[in-house]
Amino acid sequence: MRVGLAIEATGLVKRFGEAIVVRGIDLSVAQGSIYGVLGPNGAGKTTTLRMLLGIIDPDAGTRTLLGHEAPIEAASQVGYMPEERGLYPAMTPREAIAFMGALRGVPLAEGRRRADGLLADAGLAESAAKPIRKLSKGMAQTVQLLGTIVHQPDLIVLDEPFSGLDAVNQARLEELIRAQVARGATVIFSTHVIAHAERLCERIAIIARGLVRFEGTVEQAREKLRPRVRLGTRAEDGPWRAALPADAARIDGLWQFDLPDGGVEPLLAALMAGGAGIETLSIERPGLHDAFVAIVGEAAAGDVAPAPADEAAA
Ligand SMILES: Nc1ncnc2c1ncn2[C@@H]1O[C@H](COP(=O)(O)OP(=O)(O)OP(=O)(O)O)[C@@H](O)[C@H]1O
Numbered sequence: 001m002r003v004g005l006a007i008e009a010t011g012l013v014k015r016f017g018e019a020i021v022v023r024g025i026d027l028s029v030a031q032g033s034i035y036g037v038l039g040p041n042g043a044g045k046t047t048t049l050r051m052l053l054g055i056i057d058p059d060a061g062t063r064t065l066l067g068h069e070a071p072i073e074a075a076s077q078v079g080y081m082p083e084e085r086g087l088y089p090a091m092t093p094r095e096a097i098a099f100m101g102a103l104r105g106v107p108l109a110e111g112r113r114r115a116d117g118l119l120a121d122a123g124l125a126e127s128a129a130k131p132i133r134k135l136s137k138g139m140a141q142t143v144q145l146l147g148t149i150v151h152q153p154d155l156i157v158l159d160e161p162f163s164g165l166d167a168v169n170q171a172r173l174e175e176l177i178r179a180q181v182a183r184g185a186t187v188i189f190s191t192h193v194i195a196h197a198e199r200l201c202e203r204i205a206i207i208a209r210g211l212v213r214f215e216g217t218v219e220q221a222r223e224k225l226r227p228r229v230r231l232g233t234r235a236e237d238g239p240w241r242a243a244l245p246a247d248a249a250r251i252d253g254l255w256q257f258d259l260p261d262g263g264v265e266p267l268l269a270a271l272m273a274g275g276a277g278i279e280t281l282s283i284e285r286p287g288l289h290d291a292f293v294a295i296v297g298e299a300a301a302g303d304v305a306p307a308p309a310d311e312a313a314a
Contacts, residue, residue: 006031006155006186007052011061014047022047023210024061029188029203034181036197037190039207040296045190046083046159048207052188053080053157066155076104079153083160083190085144089133093119093143096132100147111150118146122172138165145173149180156180158189162196174200198288206292208299218288225286225294226258232280233271240274243267259283 007029014022022044029035039045050056052063054071066074087096097118098111106114119128122142132140141164149156156177162170177187177200191197197204198218206214206221214221232254244267248257260267264283271278 004031005029005064006033006066007035007063007188009048009052009061009063012048012051012058012063013060014044014051014056015059021210022051022058025207025210025212027052027205027212027215029186031186032181032184033186033202034177034200035186035188036201036204037188037207038192038194038197038204038292039190040192043207044210045207049080049157049159049188049190053078074155076151077154079104079148079151079156081145081148081158081161083163085141085164087132087140087144087147090131092129092131093124093135093146094128096143097147097150101150104151104153106151114150115146118150119143122146122176138169141165142169142172145176149176149185152183152185154185156185156187158187160191161189162191162193170196194287194289194292204288206295208296211299213299214291214295221288221291221295222286225291227283227285228290229255229257229259229264230280230282230284231255231271231278234277234279235275238274238276240271240276243270243274254280 005028007027009025009027012022012025012027013020025044025048027037027048037045037048047056051058051061052065052071054065054075062069063071065071066077068074071078091099094112094115097115098106098108101111101114102108116125116128119125124139124142127135127139132143135143145158145161148158158177161173165173174196177189181187189196201218203215203217204221205212214224244255245257245260248255250256264281268278268281
């Protein structure tokens with residue numbers, strides 16, 4: 001393992017029958033960081049996480065998990081919450097969490113003690129002794145998450161952890177992830193809800209159609225797009241229109257276009273001289289959501305031609 005990496009994967013490939021769903025993915029996750037794997041439905045996120053954990057084996061490529069080349073050897077130091085949730089409905093949250101801890105080597109009495117603390121922190125103290133079947137879906141999901149971290153794993157892998165939670169519980173989960181990292185854990189999670197990744201992650205990978213299309217910081221992803229100008233003019237038409245950039249479109253009553261290289265000042269001068277009557281002006285930096293849509297869109301367009309991994313596999 002390279003110093004400081006919790007996960008290092010190179011060239012991961014996975015086929016299911018004829019379909020190559022992961023086509024050569026590299027991933028490096030620094031110890032003590034929060035890492036986001038973003039991608040549209042079917043991109044290959046879950047398959048990638050499963051390969052990293054050793055639940056399935058890649059058809060090609062290698063992965064090192066907490067310094068172990070065989071992921072199973074790291075199992076006791078890993079907490080994994082799969083996308084398919086499931087707890088025994090007759091168990092209580094306290095018992096379920098303690099049971100999940102026992103599977104990872106935490107004595108039951110200690111597991112119960114930890115469960116009570118975790119449930120209290122999550123605002124679920126009153127539900128600690130009710131059967132899970134009486135809990136809401138979101139509450140049950142929180143219990144499953146607490147069971148995932150009860151053994152204080154060094155690496156926490158969460159598949160779509162925010163889906164199914166209301167806004168309050170999503171915020172709680174963000175806090176919990178930060179708290180886990182503060183105690184020294186590494187967290188990697190998949191999501192197609194971009195806002196969480198934007199707030200939480202030091203680095204992200206955007207996966208589409210089985211390939212990493214972007215890897216870097218959230219800031220670097222945003223920098224791939226130009227700021228967007230929205231401009232309202234009193235007059236709808238006039239010779240001044242020639243001063244607008246070629247890509248300017250009138251959307252919802254506003255001219256919208258990417259910030260030109262020379263900034264907006266020369267353009268505004270031309271509009272003012274031409275009597276366009278500037279009523280509103282905003283220049284907005286794109287968010288991660290915009291960058292995500294653009295990167296995934298490019299991937300879809302680019303995939304009309306065969307990708308290199310397909311050619312290599314053929
Ligand atoms: N065991 C399997 N057998 C056959 N095909 C599979 C299997 N697992 C996944 N796939 C296919 O692989 C592709 C990628 O699936 P995967 O679950 O990894 O995507 P994902 O990015 O996690 O998507 P989502 O956000 O919808 O969960 C999909 O087309 C899926 O149908």
